Amino acid sequence: MAxxxxxxxxxxxxxxxxxxxxxxxxxxxxxxSLIGAxxxxxxxxxxxxxxxxxxxxxxxxxxxxxxxxVPAHKIVSLGLAQVPEGRRVFLHxxxxxxxxxxxxxxxxxxxxxxxxxxxERFPRLKERRHQVAGTLxxxxxxMLAMGRAMMSKPKLLMLDEPSMGLAPLLVExxxxxxxxxxxxxxxxxxxxxxxxxxxxIADRGYVLETGQVVLADDAKNLLHNDSVxxxxxxx
Amino acid sequence: MLFLSNVINGLSLGSxxxxxxxxxxxxxxxxxxxxxxxxxxxxxxxxxxxxxxxRFNLNPIIGILLAMVVCTVLGMTIERFAYKPLRQAPSLxxxxxxxGMSYFLQNMAQLLWxxxxxxxxxxxxxxxxxxxxGQLTISYIALITMGACVVIMLMLSLFTGNxxxxxxxxxxxxxxxxxxxxxxxxNTTISMTFAIGSALAAIAGFLLxxxxxxxTPTTGSMPGIKAFxxxxxxxxxxxxxxxxxxxxxxxxxxxxxxxxxxxxxDAVVFMVLVVVLLVKPTGLLGKKISEKV
Numbered sequence: 407m408a409x410x411x412x413x414x415x416x417x418x419x420x421x422x423x424x425x426x427x428x429x430x431x432x433x434x435x436x437x438x439s440l441i442g443a444x445x446x447x448x449x450x451x452x453x454x455x456x457x458x459x460x461x462x463x464x465x466x467x468x469x470x471x472x473x474x475x476v477p478a479h480k481i482v483s484l485g486l487a488q489v490p491e492g493r494r495v496f497l498h499x500x501x502x503x504x505x506x507x508x509x510x511x512x513x514x515x516x517x518x519x520x521x522x523x524x525x526e527r528f529p530r531l532k533e534r535r536h537q538v539a540g541t542l543x544x545x546x547x548x549m550l551a552m553g554r555a556m557m558s559k560p561k562l563l564m565l566d567e568p569s570m571g572l573a574p575l576l577v578e579x580x581x582x583x584x585x586x587x588x589x590x591x592x593x594x595x596x597x598x599x600x601x602x603x604x605x606x607i608a609d610r611g612y613v614l615e616t617g618q619v620v621l622a623d624d625a626k627n628l629l630h631n632d633s634v635x636x637x638x639x640x641x
Numbered sequence: 642m643l644f645l646s647n648v649i650n651g652l653s654l655g656s657x658x659x660x661x662x663x664x665x666x667x668x669x670x671x672x673x674x675x676x677x678x679x680x681x682x683x684x685x686x687x688x689x690x691x692x693x694x695x696r697f698n699l700n701p702i703i704g705i706l707l708a709m710v711v712c713t714v715l716g717m718t719i720e721r722f723a724y725k726p727l728r729q730a731p732s733l734x735x736x737x738x739x740x741g742m743s744y745f746l747q748n749m750a751q752l753l754w755x756x757x758x759x760x761x762x763x764x765x766x767x768x769x770x771x772x773x774x775g776q777l778t779i780s781y782i783a784l785i786t787m788g789a790c791v792v793i794m795l796m797l798s799l800f801t802g803n804x805x806x807x808x809x810x811x812x813x814x815x816x817x818x819x820x821x822x823x824x825x826x827x828n829t830t831i832s833m834t835f836a837i838g839s840a841l842a843a844i845a846g847f848l849l850x851x852x853x854x855x856x857t858p859t860t861g862s863m864p865g866i867k868a869f870x871x872x873x874x875x876x877x878x879x880x881x882x883x884x885x886x887x888x889x890x891x892x893x894x895x896x897x898x899x900x901x902x903x904x905x906x907d908a909v910v911f912m913v914l915v916v917v918l919l920v921k922p923t924g925l926l927g928k929k930i931s932e933k934v
Contacts, residue, residue, distance in 0.1 A: 458818055482824035494819040496812050507812050511824035
């Protein structure tokens with residue numbers, strides 16, 4: 407059984423039908439990329455999995471548990487964390503407080519150790535641990551958002567456009583960290599517009615277009631697929 | 642010396658505004674709504690104190706604690722039944738509901754306790770300390786009010802700065818979606834904010850009526866509006882802002898009454914607010930960090 411099973415979900419914003427019967431699955435240990443253009447429904451899909459939005463049909467189940475009636479704030483403690491689009495770190499709080507918020511569902515006694523782990527992964531955050539998040543650079547905020555999500559010790563980490571607005575060098579650094587996290591045992595669901603990068607580290611990929619999955623294949627095959635190359639990889 | 646005495650009176654009045662303004666600003670910071678019924682929760686708190694102390698002869702401390710419990714329950718109930726169903730509604734609907742709730746509480750109080758003035762018992766007494774050979778007198782109630790304000794302010798700062806719940810409140814006030822992704826229960830947090838604000842309102846009710854002992858069902862409305870002004874003045878959503886805004890407003894009001902005109906003192910207060918907002922639209926201590934994209 408797959409770790410995360412998304413089965414025929416439909417999501418509406420008022421009268422706008424944003425997600426039209428999307429289904430996919432993520433197996434333990436995989437890196438899965440969800441690629442697609444602006445407005446394809448990638449973020450909506452993640453928010454539905456996280457419980458911020460509700461699907462009218464179908465189901466989302468995580469490790470065998472149906473999430474339909476689990477409120478958003480309870481989903482994290484199941485081991486499902488999200489690094490939201492645009493990072494959304496708490497700008498008025500300092501780095502350490504942001505990390506503490508990430509560990510909100512964890513027992514207090516474990517917070518220090520988790521924090522050390524995050525600092526090991528992101529030494530730059532340690533240097534700035536008493537700096538207010540709003541004064542960090544975009545790349546540092548992305549690291550903080552990832553570190554914050556790691557604090558909840560997720561089994562499955564969902565990342566929404568971690569490369570957005572970052573310089574190419576930083577993008578590479580972020581993707582390196584994603585691969586490292588995966589090797590350390592975290593399953594990854596990656597949503598990206600940067601299809602090249604996303605597919606190059608993924609095991610499998612799904613292509614979303616206007617709220618539907620139009621292609622699903624091994625990441626290698628998608629990288630060489632003609633229509634994908636035309637639409638997302640610049641020919 | 643008269644000036645100094647006016648300033649102290651202003652600080653004392655301002656302390657009451659500050660305590661009320663804290664309730665406004667915390668609720669605004671987290672629920673992003675103006676709870677115009679807040680002033681009337683103060684009135685309810687004052688009535689509970691009145692009945693506990695004057696009618697049932699309870700110890701004043703017990704009276705205040707009782708009022709805090711009643712107001713906390715009242716505040717949480719108002720939030721649960723009047724505001725929570727409107728979480729997704731346009732802010733205008735919420736605002737009108739809050740005003741409606743304010744009238745509801747006032748009319749309820751008229752029904753239960755009649756519109757007649759009740760004279761609040763003088764718990765603290767009329768004592769005062771005299772300084773500089775009696776040239777400067779500071780009443781005990783003024784001292785207690787200022788002391789209470791400082792203690793409340795310090796405790797709230799510690800709470801929001803260090804406790805897990807307090808930090809969760811700050812996280813919710815910045816980004817509810819992200820807070821939920823952290824596992825924070827936003828509904829509980831909002832409810833908690835109303836509880837704290839309403840408990841403070843009860844204290845404010847006691848202090849207000851100890852200084853100005855005429856208690857009627859509309860007792861809370863004018864101080865409520867002033868405190869709201871103080872919260873905006875200091876930067877709505879900011880806890881130190883409410884403190885500074887409240888104190889300044891009290892001082893300006895008393896000085897304007899003493900040196901300009903008693904009738905115009907409110908006008909001066911609101912004029913200063915307009916000027917502050919023109920120069921600094923986020924209020925004195927309101928902050929704005931631009932988002933990086």
